[in-house]
Amino acid sequence: MTCPACQKAAVSALTGVYDFKCLPCCVRLTMTTYPDKRLAMKQIEAILRFRLAPTRETLMASVSQTWEKRRSAQASITTPVKGGSCER
Numbered sequence: 473m474t475c476p477a478c479q480k481a482a483v484s485a486l487t488g489v490y491d492f493k494c495l496p497c498c499v500r501l502t503m504t505t506y507p508d509k510r511l512a513m514k515q516i517e518a519i520l521r522f523r524l525a526p527t528r529e530t531l532m533a534s535v536s537q538t539w540e541k542r543r544s545a546q547a548s549i550t551t552p553v554k555g556g557s558c559e560r
């Protein structure tokens with residue numbers, strides 16, 4: 473279920489081409505806002521304005537899954553600070 477935009481993205485990640493009817497495209501577009509979750513929510517709202525866009529539930533589920541994956545991938549690269557939570 474890959475659309476032409478997805479196929480382009482597979483070749484070069486920065487095509488800037490997104491199909492709002494296509495779930496992977498919507499997720500890809502939302503992930504460009506990473507790590508700003510508030511911006512991601514805005515992006516999702518924008519996508520949902522399209523009548524043929526995936527449903528909120530589907531989109532939210534996919535985005536949060538991808539989001540967590542991205543976050544845990546980065547967490548394993550960046551060594552966590554021991555003995556304190558000075559992240560905020």
Ligand SMILES: [Zn+2]
Binds near residue numbers: 474475478479491
């Ligand atoms: Zn697509």
